Amino acid sequence: MDMSNWEQKNLLSELVHGLKAAKHLQAELGTASSPPPPWLSSSSLCLTTEMRETLLHQIVSSYEKAILMLNGSNVVHSQTAEMVNLAANPVANNGKVPESPTSINGSPRSEEFIDVGGSKDYNLSSKKRKMLPKWTEQVRISPERGLEGPHEDVFSWRKYGQKDILGAKYPRSYYRCTFRNTQNCWATKQVQRSDDDPTIFDLTYKGKHTCSQGIPPRDKPDTTPNTTLINYQNDLLANLRTNLSVRTTNGIESDGFSFPVTPPFYSYESDFGNGGGTFCDMGNYSRPSDFTGLISTNTSTGSSPIFDVDFQFDPTAEINTGLHTFLHDSV
DNA sequence: CCAATTTGACCGGG
DNA sequence: CCCGGTCAAATTGG
Incomplete structure (x- = not known):
């Protein structure tokens, strides 16, 4: 069937x-x-x-x-x-x-x-x-x-x-x-x-959720940085830098994007980028992923264009766990 | 012990 | 007063 x-x-x-x-x-x-x-x-x-x-x-x-x-x-x-x-x-x-x-x-x-x-x-x-x-x-x-x-x-x-x-x-x-x-x-x-x-x-x-759903409350104006979190973010960043490539079919029109929209965490000020492409971060669906990517270099060689992407965590973002899938719609 | 579920009581709108 | 929705005491379960 x-x-x-x-x-x-x-x-x-x-x-x-x-x-x-x-x-x-x-x-x-x-x-x-x-x-x-x-x-x-x-x-x-x-x-x-x-x-x-x-x-x-x-x-x-x-x-x-x-x-x-x-x-x-x-x-x-x-x-x-x-x-x-x-x-x-x-x-x-x-x-x-x-x-x-x-x-x-x-x-x-x-x-x-x-x-x-x-x-x-x-x-x-x-x-x-x-x-x-x-x-x-x-x-x-x-x-x-x-x-x-x-x-x-x-x-x-x-x-x-x-x-x-x-x-x-x-x-x-x-x-x-x-x-x-x-x-x-x-x-x-x-x-x-x-x-x-x-x-x-x-x-x-x-009714919409106004809770942070399982996310431990953000450290208040605490001067001691959360080293665990920072280490984790750095690890994830490094991982993204080495493993993530963005492929497009017709060349990239936008030079930057962000994808903080991990349902159900509504982000009303989210910016979908200005080009023809839309990037959607599927995340692992348990934490908001709130970081942005900037396409800086085009290292593409011929048929399958690959772009270098600089990622940066939103300092107010929570940590994110798991793998990410980025969908690019290039219509 | 703490947190989630169960279940009859309670309550307000129609 | 009936019905759907919620409360909260008792119970369950980890």
């Missing part, structure tokens, strides 16, 4: 979807004060910040799904049906969940609870909770992996409830971010096994 081929197709389309959204956003960011590229209809310019956030979410979600697929689960269907903050934005939406994933809707602002360092702001009122962004995915579990649940997830969740739902065969379970108390992170997730196809699970996410 051609199951793997089918999975690959899904994976590819997911990545393409994410890339398209990324490029859309890239174009938008790049054309803030310059003429629009010809391949963009003028109607898609001048996005609102909500639209940008939606695009960002699509990007992140696509990569998450793609990685889920690589982990053995099958994402059957998903849509970013963002519920909108109706109270604060009553005109933007007539109160219905958009049925088409292509329709872009505003997304709520939920910035006020990201206060990590200081006061513990518990008690998010139920009204405010309702205004958190919400989206769903459907995931099919693969038989050989853990037979219960698609609970392969980037984040760590803590189950806090389970309920029998009215017309449903299977109970619904409720999860919240493990770091709700410690880091004031209000992301939640519901898991509902499908009635008709027990291998399909409906996942409903509510």
Whole structure:
């Protein structure tokens, strides 16, 4: 059977979807004060910040799904049906969940609870909770992996409830971010096994993670440098310098890029580079990788161009472990 | 001992 | 009052 081929197709389309959204956003960011590229209809310019956030979410979600697929689960269907903050934005939406994933809707602002360092702001009122962004995915579990649940997830969740739902065969379970108390992170997730196809699970996410998900809190204004971390970074840098080559098919248009976008760590000030290429750091998906590369020298010899890349860690970045795969889309 | 899960109670919206 | 969502005490498990 051609199951793997089918999975690959899904994976590819997911990545393409994410890339398209990324490029859309890239174009938008790049054309803030310059003429629009010809391949963009003028109607898609001048996005609102909500639209940008939606695009960002699509990007992140696509990569998450793609990685889920690589982990053995099958994402059957998903849509970013963002519920909108109706109270604060009553005109933007007539109160219905958009049925088409292509329709872009505003997304709520939920910035006020990201206060990590200081006061513990518990008690998010139920009204405010309702205004958190919400989206769903459907995931099919693969038989050989853990037979219960698609609970392969980037984040760590803590189950806090389970309920029998009215017309449903299977109970619904409720999860919240493990770091709700410690880091004031209000992301939640519901898991509902499908009635008709027990291998399909409906996942409903509510709220974005504001936690650093397992990353030890950054050393405060501590003057003693974290030598372990620095050594590790140097090792990784050396490793990258010796082992990484960037190949392009049509020559490189940009002379620099950065790829701090390792889902689910949103980096709103990320810069996708200015050329035709987009570099995506897949990382090992457990730590944010926040470093940039500068193409300095072209040591290419003929058919397969190879560029020297100088990497530099963002000093505010966390360490990253594992291997990296860099995809270059050169269209 | 500590942290995660279980499970009935509780609560608020419709 | 019903239903879905959350809380929290008890239990489990490492």
